[in-house]
Amino acid sequence: MDDHVYKIVELVGSSTQSIEDAIQTAIKRADQTIRNLRWFEVIQTRGHVENGQVRHYQVVLKAGFTLEEGGQ
Amino acid sequence: MDDHVYKIVELVGSSTQSIEDAIQTAIKRADQTIRNLRWFEVIQTRGHVENGQVRHYQVVLKAGFTLEEGGQ
Amino acid sequence: MDDHVYKIVELVGSSTQSIEDAIQTAIKRADQTIRNLRWFEVIQTRGHVENGQVRHYQVVLKAGFTLEEGGQ
Amino acid sequence: MDDHVYKIVELVGSSTQSIEDAIQTAIKRADQTIRNLRWFEVIQTRGHVENGQVRHYQVVLKAGFTLEEGGQ
Amino acid sequence: MDDHVYKIVELVGSSTQSIEDAIQTAIKRADQTIRNLRWFEVIQTRGHVENGQVRHYQVVLKAGFTLEEGGQ
Amino acid sequence: MDDHVYKIVELVGSSTQSIEDAIQTAIKRADQTIRNLRWFEVIQTRGHVENGQVRHYQVVLKAGFTLEEGGQ
Amino acid sequence: MDDHVYKIVELVGSSTQSIEDAIQTAIKRADQTIRNLRWFEVIQTRGHVENGQVRHYQVVLKAGFTLEEGGQ
Amino acid sequence: MDDHVYKIVELVGSSTQSIEDAIQTAIKRADQTIRNLRWFEVIQTRGHVENGQVRHYQVVLKAGFTLEEGGQ
Amino acid sequence: MDDHVYKIVELVGSSTQSIEDAIQTAIKRADQTIRNLRWFEVIQTRGHVENGQVRHYQVVLKAGFTLEEGGQ
Amino acid sequence: MDDHVYKIVELVGSSTQSIEDAIQTAIKRADQTIRNLRWFEVIQTRGHVENGQVRHYQVVLKAGFTLEEGGQ
Amino acid sequence: MDDHVYKIVELVGSSTQSIEDAIQTAIKRADQTIRNLRWFEVIQTRGHVENGQVRHYQVVLKAGFTLEEGGQ
Amino acid sequence: MDDHVYKIVELVGSSTQSIEDAIQTAIKRADQTIRNLRWFEVIQTRGHVENGQVRHYQVVLKAGFTLEEGGQ
Numbered sequence: 001m002d003d004h005v006y007k008i009v010e011l012v013g014s015s016t017q018s019i020e021d022a023i024q025t026a027i028k029r030a031d032q033t034i035r036n037l038r039w040f041e042v043i044q045t046r047g048h049v050e051n052g053q054v055r056h057y058q059v060v061l062k063a064g065f066t067l068e069e070g071g072q
Numbered sequence: 073m074d075d076h077v078y079k080i081v082e083l084v085g086s087s088t089q090s091i092e093d094a095i096q097t098a099i100k101r102a103d104q105t106i107r108n109l110r111w112f113e114v115i116q117t118r119g120h121v122e123n124g125q126v127r128h129y130q131v132v133l134k135a136g137f138t139l140e141e142g143g144q
Numbered sequence: 145m146d147d148h149v150y151k152i153v154e155l156v157g158s159s160t161q162s163i164e165d166a167i168q169t170a171i172k173r174a175d176q177t178i179r180n181l182r183w184f185e186v187i188q189t190r191g192h193v194e195n196g197q198v199r200h201y202q203v204v205l206k207a208g209f210t211l212e213e214g215g216q
Numbered sequence: 217m218d219d220h221v222y223k224i225v226e227l228v229g230s231s232t233q234s235i236e237d238a239i240q241t242a243i244k245r246a247d248q249t250i251r252n253l254r255w256f257e258v259i260q261t262r263g264h265v266e267n268g269q270v271r272h273y274q275v276v277l278k279a280g281f282t283l284e285e286g287g288q
Numbered sequence: 289m290d291d292h293v294y295k296i297v298e299l300v301g302s303s304t305q306s307i308e309d310a311i312q313t314a315i316k317r318a319d320q321t322i323r324n325l326r327w328f329e330v331i332q333t334r335g336h337v338e339n340g341q342v343r344h345y346q347v348v349l350k351a352g353f354t355l356e357e358g359g360q
Numbered sequence: 361m362d363d364h365v366y367k368i369v370e371l372v373g374s375s376t377q378s379i380e381d382a383i384q385t386a387i388k389r390a391d392q393t394i395r396n397l398r399w400f401e402v403i404q405t406r407g408h409v410e411n412g413q414v415r416h417y418q419v420v421l422k423a424g425f426t427l428e429e430g431g432q
Numbered sequence: 433m434d435d436h437v438y439k440i441v442e443l444v445g446s447s448t449q450s451i452e453d454a455i456q457t458a459i460k461r462a463d464q465t466i467r468n469l470r471w472f473e474v475i476q477t478r479g480h481v482e483n484g485q486v487r488h489y490q491v492v493l494k495a496g497f498t499l500e501e502g503g504q
Numbered sequence: 505m506d507d508h509v510y511k512i513v514e515l516v517g518s519s520t521q522s523i524e525d526a527i528q529t530a531i532k533r534a535d536q537t538i539r540n541l542r543w544f545e546v547i548q549t550r551g552h553v554e555n556g557q558v559r560h561y562q563v564v565l566k567a568g569f570t571l572e573e574g575g576q
Numbered sequence: 577m578d579d580h581v582y583k584i585v586e587l588v589g590s591s592t593q594s595i596e597d598a599i600q601t602a603i604k605r606a607d608q609t610i611r612n613l614r615w616f617e618v619i620q621t622r623g624h625v626e627n628g629q630v631r632h633y634q635v636v637l638k639a640g641f642t643l644e645e646g647g648q
Numbered sequence: 649m650d651d652h653v654y655k656i657v658e659l660v661g662s663s664t665q666s667i668e669d670a671i672q673t674a675i676k677r678a679d680q681t682i683r684n685l686r687w688f689e690v691i692q693t694r695g696h697v698e699n700g701q702v703r704h705y706q707v708v709l710k711a712g713f714t715l716e717e718g719g720q
Numbered sequence: 721m722d723d724h725v726y727k728i729v730e731l732v733g734s735s736t737q738s739i740e741d742a743i744q745t746a747i748k749r750a751d752q753t754i755r756n757l758r759w760f761e762v763i764q765t766r767g768h769v770e771n772g773q774v775r776h777y778q779v780v781l782k783a784g785f786t787l788e789e790g791g792q
Numbered sequence: 793m794d795d796h797v798y799k800i801v802e803l804v805g806s807s808t809q810s811i812e813d814a815i816q817t818a819i820k821r822a823d824q825t826i827r828n829l830r831w832f833e834v835i836q837t838r839g840h841v842e843n844g845q846v847r848h849y850q851v852v853l854k855a856g857f858t859l860e861e862g863g864q
Contacts, residue, residue, distance in 0.1 A: 010080035082440035400769060401766040479831065658730075
């Protein structure tokens with residue numbers, strides 16, 4: 001991180017595959033409307049269960065992006 | 073929660089009546105500009121005092137909403 | 145609390161009415177199978193939203209009960 | 217909060233009625249000896265149970281008051 | 289989560305393969321005696337090391353299940 | 361800890377003698393109904409006071425035990 | 433804080449000078465797009481080091497602003 | 505705890521002997537000026553070291569006492 | 577810290593200048609009525625904003641002082 | 649864990665592949681200079697993003713090793 | 721603590737006797753290689769159980785020592 | 793942070809001047825024996841008081857450095 005100003009948003013992504021895939025799902029979706037995503041931090045990992053099997057993983061994460069001059 | 077991607081915002085609502093009313097005040101106001109609010113979690117409960125009486129309750133909460141394709 | 149040994153369980157109750165009612169709902173249901181419930185502590189307060197209105201409150205709580213000789 | 221110096225005390229109030237009433241009970245009692253109570257923050261919410269019913273709510277809170285020149 | 293009452297248990301699962309497999313191991317084992325497991329939350333991720341290699345992952349998780357009428 | 365699945369319970373023990381004795385009291389009582397207790401972790405240490413003397417210590421602890429095949 | 437509804441955003445500011453200047457940098461930049469910023473709270477203070485010297489301070493903060501009718 | 509209002513104070517006691525003795529030292533000293541001390545909770549346990557030996561234990565604790573009508 | 581018994585109070589100081597000055601403001605004011613203040617610990621740093629400028633810093637701190645025989 | 653004395657170090661490992669690989673990377677590197685690494689605990693999981701893709705995962709972990717007589 | 725620079729290490733000591741003895745065991749062992757140990761803080765207290773008896777206590781602690789000029 | 797492995801150490805620096813100077817004091821001293829210090833995070837800010845004046849600030853921080861092949 002250099003001398004930019006960053007804004008941090010909180011996201012929840014999910015995946016039937018893995019924790020990493022749930023993170024990537026959230027990042028990819030947020031990237032559609034937020035430019036300049038730079039880093040993330042996992043806040044919570046959880047999931048849903050059906051018939052004794054993990055149905056999907058859900059990851060709550062904070063993601064930071066640079067605030068450019070004039071934009072949001 | 074299913075396989076959508078969610079975004080979480082942090083809000084503060086207040087009420088002279090009750091903690092529940094302070095929550096509802098924040099949710100109702102946020103609903104004017106955020107579509108698809110789905111859940112909330114109370115982060116902090118506090119309030120102001122005047123002459124030995126609680127003047128109003130303030131509740132800090134996180135609220136999650138689904139990020140739809142192409143929106144917000 | 146006196147010199148008994150206690151066991152603590154974690155419960156989630158919900159109510160469309162209030163936080164207090166969600167607590168009471170969890171306590172009443174647990175009381176059907178756990179004898180000697182003595183105290184509770186609220187761990188988390190959250191809820192679901194529909195159309196900008198709180199649909200129900202959910203309260204996560206820990207509840208303690210005395211372990212009697214030879215039981216449970 | 218403006219540029220006063222505040223002191224914060226920790227209190228426990230209880231009520232058979234509601235969480236809000238337990239807060240108000242603590243604030244009202246503290247107001248007898250502490251001038252200038254201004255705000256509170258709920259630290260913990262708990263209670264006692266008898267026969268599967270909540271007997272009373274107990275709320276631990278921090279309450280802040282202005283330190284006036286020369287007093288308390 | 290709807291208006292059921294839930295009970296939450298704390299479990300530790302392990303796996304030589306991955307964090308996800310350790311979660312699944314705990315869920316599958318708990319499912320043998322607990323009906324209606326619905327969700328989990330990861331509380332802690334740790335593991336054991338031998339000769340500079342991770343021997344197995346251990347995941348501490350909370351898992352919630354619905355309390356049905358009359359059962360535990 | 362090896363590759364078993366563990367379940368964790370939360371207990372409160374007390375003693376007029378010492379913190380260690382309060383821990384031992386909780387473990388010994390839980391051992392009457394839970395097979396295979398393996399470890400504990402202290403969550404909170406507190407106590408009651410009478411006439412300026414500690415009347416007893418109370419220790420809240422988590423205790424883990426192995427879930428054997430087929431049992432609870 | 434009065435009876436407005438507030439929204440809270442999380443920001444990271446940095447400065448080669450001081451912690452206070454890093455806070456001010458984040459506030460000033462956020463003020464370009466967020467009307468009615470009212471308060472902040474420092475969440476984390478960190479920084480980067482080069483050749484045994486602090487190169488810059490980075491402060492993560494939460495900042496609250498009033499949600500006016502009809503706006504974001 | 506019944507329906508009194510309590511006030512909580514934070515104390516540090518120390519002892520060359522044991523953690524329990526450090527708790528008792530703080531409680532006994534506070535009892536000289538605070539009537540009706542009822543319970544304590546250990547917040548932190550630490551100590552000083554000299555020549556590879558623990559010189560004394562220091563325990564930070566919160567202690568609660570009933571606020572009687574008219575007194576502090 | 578030696579073998580005295582300490583009491584800890586929680587204070588909020590503010591300053592338009594700096595975090596250090598807000599700390600000093602609280603300490604100086606508390607020193608008017610509390611003898612033997614020895615140390616402090618910062619619990620929270622926050623502040624108010626006006627027109628995109630930090631108007632003042634507010635620091636919540638815990639401060640410890642020795643309880644002398646027979647006093648306070 | 650038996651009756652050895654352990655020392656705990658804090659490490660950060662990274663990987664473009666997975667969280668598990670980031671853990672393994674840190675453990676393997678630490679093993680070059682620290683004998684007898686026995687366990688780890690994940691403290692934080694984060695990562696960097698480029699063009700809407702996770703570029704690499706970073707895992708902060710604590711790792712414990714036995715202090716042998718006379719060494720390290 | 722005066723104006724030295726300190727370094728803090730994290731240790732785990734164990735004892736079949738008591739929590740205090742587990743602390744002392746860790747301090748004594750660390751003192752063989754670390755000069756100038758000054759203070760410790762208990763981070764976690766846990767232990768192992770065999771046949772319903774505490775087999776040994778384990779204490780995780782942070783210990784601080786002065787960094788002298790030129791040494792580690 | 794790129795794909796290096798980092799080690800994190802915990803330090804305490806102090807200064808009679810400011811929080812920033814206390815951070816710099818710890819970093820500068822650690823830099824004498826630790827190569828490649830890259831970042832720090834403030835864990836705790838505290839200080840000592842004499843005669844109602846802050847005598848010095850003490851900052852506890854974590855500092856990270858790259859583990860180079862074959863070193864430290």
